[in-house]
Amino acid sequence: MTPAPPAHFAMFSIAAHGHVNPSLDVVRELVARGHRVSYAIPAPFAEKVAETGATPVVYASTLPTDDDPDAWGTELIDHVEPFLNDAVQALPQLAKAFEEDVPDLVLHDITAYPAPVLAHTWGVPALSLWPNLVPWEGYEEEVAEPMFAELKASPRGKAYYARFEAWLAEHGVDTPPDRLIARPRRALVLIPRALQPHADRVDESVYTFVGACQGARAGQGEWRRPAGAERVVLVSLGSSFTKRPEFYRACAEAFRTLPDWHVVLQIGRFVDAAELGDLPGNVEVHSWVSQLAILRQADVFVTHAGAGGSQEGLATATPMVAVPQAVDQFGNAEVLQALGVARHLPMEDVTPERLREAVLALVDDPEVARRAARIQADMAQEGGTRRAADLIEAELDRGPRRG
Known part of the structure; x- marks a missing residue:
């Protein structure tokens, strides 16, 4: 394959691990080519971006961050309105930053609303890097319309959509807000096809599944299984909804009487290890761990079923106990259970006894291991980072190149 001539790509995302991390290995590969x-990224993630070889274009954001998950509020409008508010104030910053350095192609996370607007203004193609499940044919009627009906009928919802439409029209974009977000011109899906509900109804002329783009992640550190640990379970609720000391205590208690099991607890930044009380000797506690390094050796993964964690569990063929916390995690938990490689255990049902029962049932079932190995093999065929980079380079042929 003839290498593509060097090009300038502009990637846009927000300050959230679940939206930045899936893109990093793809960006690293593009730079290597x-x-x-x-x-374009807020300051807290600039260093992480720079490590890929990309140039951070720092902009000020008004979105709540992973440090303050409670700031998102409790109603649906509280979860969508901040993205529009942020886009309106960020667009002038980003337009100025790229004024003298317009890219050949725009890459963007699904939450980066200014990106397709800027691509339209510049007359360059845009490609969405999609970090979670995508809409299927019929999604609007089956899911979106019932979910948003009350919002669209409310005064605050009507004002939100009117403002969104006016903002797009101001910049010459005639795409309706919902389609701008959920129906891009072209998207690379950075999750395995196995995680996608109704995958047979996804329009693959728009959405191409390239699977996990994880890379080696050697810079995140290594982990070694302790001597005498016959089985290892990793417990992690990700980076946002981690303020769950009672949950971590239950996980520790579940294995107090099983000394041949070793428990790795990642408790996040919002819980102090002292809050967990007297822990068994077979439990180690960290605010953050090198998750993929542990999963390569673990026997079970107790996870919130975020898109990133779910695909890491699948990529390492690690059976999972899914304890979802928010948004798409509930759907992911159901998909993982339907695949036969996980148990869905709602947070309100978690007790040491139920957790232990779920874990032991998974590791004692040879069918779970067989299914996990098959999915792992299928994922390896999806192409991952290299295929994503190939497809991004191919998009350059669809639009004019800049000198």
């Missing part, structure tokens, strides 16, 4: 990547 000789391309220049400018990555």
Whole structure:
């Protein structure tokens, strides 16, 4: 395959691990191929972006961060309105930053609303890097319309959509807000097809599944199984909804009487290890761990079933106990259970006894191991990072190149 001539790509995302992390290995690969990547990102993630070889283009954001998950509020409008507010104030910053350095192609996370607007203004193609499940044919009627009906009928919802439409029209974009977000011109899906509900109804002329783009992640550190640990379970609720000391205590208690099991507890930044009280000797506690390094050796993964964690569990063929916390995690938990490689255990049902029962049932079932190995093999065929980079380079042929 003839290498693509060097190009300038501009990637846009928000300050959230679940939206930045899936793109990083793809960006690293593009840089390794000789391309220049400018990555628009708020300051807290600039260093992580720079490590890929991309140039961080720092902009000020008004979105709540992973440090303050409670700031998102409790109603649906509280979860969608901040993205529009942020886009309106970020667009002038980003337009100015790229004024003298317009890219050949725009790459963007699904939450980066200014990106397709800027691509339209610049007359360059845009490609969405999709970090979670995508809409299928019939999704609007089956899911979106019932979910948003009350919002669209409310005064606050009507004002939100009117403002969104006016903002798009101001910049010459005639795409309705819902389609701008959920129906891009072209998208690379950075999750395995196995995680996608109704995958047979997804329009693959728009959405191409490239699977997990994880990379080696050697820079995140290594982990070694302790001597005498016959089985290892990793417990992690991700980076946002981690303020759950009672849950971590239950996980520790579940294995107090099973000394041949070793428990790795990742408790996040919002819980102090002292809050967990007297822990068994077979439990180690960290605010953060090198998750993929542990999963490569673990026997079970107790996870919130976020898109990133779910696909890491599948990629390492690790059976999972899914304890979802928010948004798409509930759907992911159901998909994992339907695949036969996980148990869905709602948070309100978690007790040491039920958790232990779920874990032991998974590791004692040879069918679970067989299914997990098959999915792992299927994922390896999806192409991952290299295929994503190939497809991004192919998009350059669809639009004019800049000198």
